[in-house]
Each structure stands twice: as C-alpha cells, then as structure tokens.
Amino acid sequence: GENVEQHPSTLSVQEGDSAVIKCTYSDSASNYFPWYKQELGKRPQLIIDIRSNVGEKKDQRIAVTLNKTAKHFSLHITETQPEDSAVYFCAASMGTGANNLFFGTGTRLTVIP
Amino acid sequence: NAGVTQTPKFQVLKTGQSMTLQCAQDMNHNSMYWYRQDPGMGLRLIYYSASEGTTDKGEVPNGYNVSRLNKREFSLRLESAAPSQTSVYFCASSTQKWTGGAEQYFGPGTRLTVT
Numbered sequence: 001g002e003n004v005e006q007h008p009s010t011l012s013v014q015e016g017d018s019a020v021i022k023c024t025y026s027d028s029a030s031n032y033f034p035w036y037k038q039e040l041g042k043r044p045q046l047i048i049d050i051r052s053n054v055g056e057k058k059d060q061r062i063a064v065t066l067n068k069t070a071k072h073f074s075l076h077i078t079e080t081q082p083e084d085s086a087v088y089f090c091a092a093s094m095g096t097g098a099n100n101l102f103f104g105t106g107t108r109l110t111v112i113p
Numbered sequence: 114n115a116g117v118t119q120t121p122k123f124q125v126l127k128t129g130q131s132m133t134l135q136c137a138q139d140m141n142h143n144s145m146y147w148y149r150q151d152p153g154m155g156l157r158l159i160y161y162s163a164s165e166g167t168t169d170k171g172e173v174p175n176g177y178n179v180s181r182l183n184k185r186e187f188s189l190r191l192e193s194a195a196p197s198q199t200s201v202y203f204c205a206s207s208t209q210k211w212t213g214g215a216e217q218y219f220g221p222g223t224r225l226t227v228t
Contacts, residue, residue: 101214
C-alpha cells in the first residue's frame with residue numbers, strides 16, 4: 001500500500017518568514033495530494049490540493065509543488081502569520097474506488113510573533 | 114448544511130465495555146471513512162465505505178466494526194474496549210470520483226478514553 005513520509009515533525013519560524021513542509025510517497029499510482037490544517041482541538045480542514053497532472057498550484061500565501069519523478073511534494077507558506085500556527089498534514093490518494101487518503105504524520109508549525 | 118456531525122464529543126469507557134460512535138453527513142456524499150488520530154501518528158484509516166451497502170477494512174481495523182446504515186450514516190462500534198483504543202476518532206466523507214481523488218470533509222471528532 002501507499003506510504004507517506006512527512007518532514008519536519010516540528011517547525012518554528014519568525015512571523016513574516018516562509019515555511020516549507022515536505023512529503024514523499026511510495027506508490028507511483030497516486031494522483032491526488034491534499035494538504036490539511038488542523039488547529040488545536042479542531043477537525044482537519046483542506047487548505048490546498050494538487051493533482052498529478054499539475055506541477056504547482058498557488059492560493060494567496062500558500063503554494064504546493066509536486067515532483068512526480070521523485071515522488072515528493074511540498075507545502076510552502078509565505079509571509080507567515082501567528083494564525084498559521086497549527087499542525088499540517090499531507091496526504092496521497094490513488095484516486096480509485098473510495099479515494100482513500102494516506103496521511104503523513106504531521107508537522108507542528110509555530111509562528112513566533 | 115451541518116456537514117459531517119459526530120456523537121458523542123467525549124466518552125470514557127472501562128476496559129471491556131462496548132459503545133457505538135455515530136456519524137452523519139448531509140452533503141449527499143457516497144464515500145465515508147473512520148480514522149483514529151494518535152499523537153505523532155497522523156490519521157490512520159480504520160474502515161471505509163465506498164458507497165452505500167459496502168464497507169472495507171483500512172489500515173487498523175482490529176477491534177472495530179462498522180455499519181453503513183444508509184447513505185447519510187456510518188457508525189463505528191467497539192465491541193470490547195481496550196486502553197489501546199484511547200484516541201480521537203474522526204469521521205469523514207467525500208464524493209466518489211473514479212478519475213481522481215476528492216476532498217474529504219471531517220467531522221468534529223470524538224475523544225475516547227478507555228481506562
């Protein structure tokens with residue numbers, strides 16, 4: 001089955017700096033890669049996703065890049081703000097059947113004011 | 114729309130007790146999922162239902178059973194709770210896309226403690 005590895009497990013940045021979180025996946029059949037943000041005590045919520053026919057996608061301060069050859073994808077947050085502090089999860093899906101997602105173990109991002 | 118709802122929000126069980134976690138969605142989604150979340154381990158899939166009338170095991174199914182009651186509702190049952198099942202449980206739903214993945218919408222979670 002799919003295996004998703006995520007790094008780093010914790011990340012602290014100064015407000016205004018950029019943050020980068022990286023994930024690798026094992027199954028070359030994976031074709032959908034979402035990123036979820038989970039604030040303390042809350043449910044995970046989708047912040048951005050990318051499909052395998054796209055190399056990069058941007059939404060305001062958030063961007064995701066995908067390298068299918070190397071089987072890795074990354075989340076980039078620019079001009080970080082304290083409200084970006086949360087746990088971020090990457091995931092991969094083969095997009096067949098029930099579209100099961102395989103999640104990374106999460107990155108706790110702390111933005112220091 | 115309420116989205117995905119779960120009951121209860123919190124539960125404390127003694128070892129050996131049984132309970133059912135309820136989940137419902139009002140988005141007309143075909144697929145539903147149960148995850149458990151433990152510190153440092155991300156979200157692990159327990160069971161899923163690709164469509165009404167079908168259920169399948171995920172990554173960590175031992176000690177659990179599920180029922181897809183209808184298109185809206187998907188319940189998770191612990192027949193004989195163990196301390197190792199102390200966790201936060203999330204239900205999720207998504208549209209079923211055969212040509213690519215789809216966003217999963219999560220419920221608010223159930224925090225379960227087994228003593």
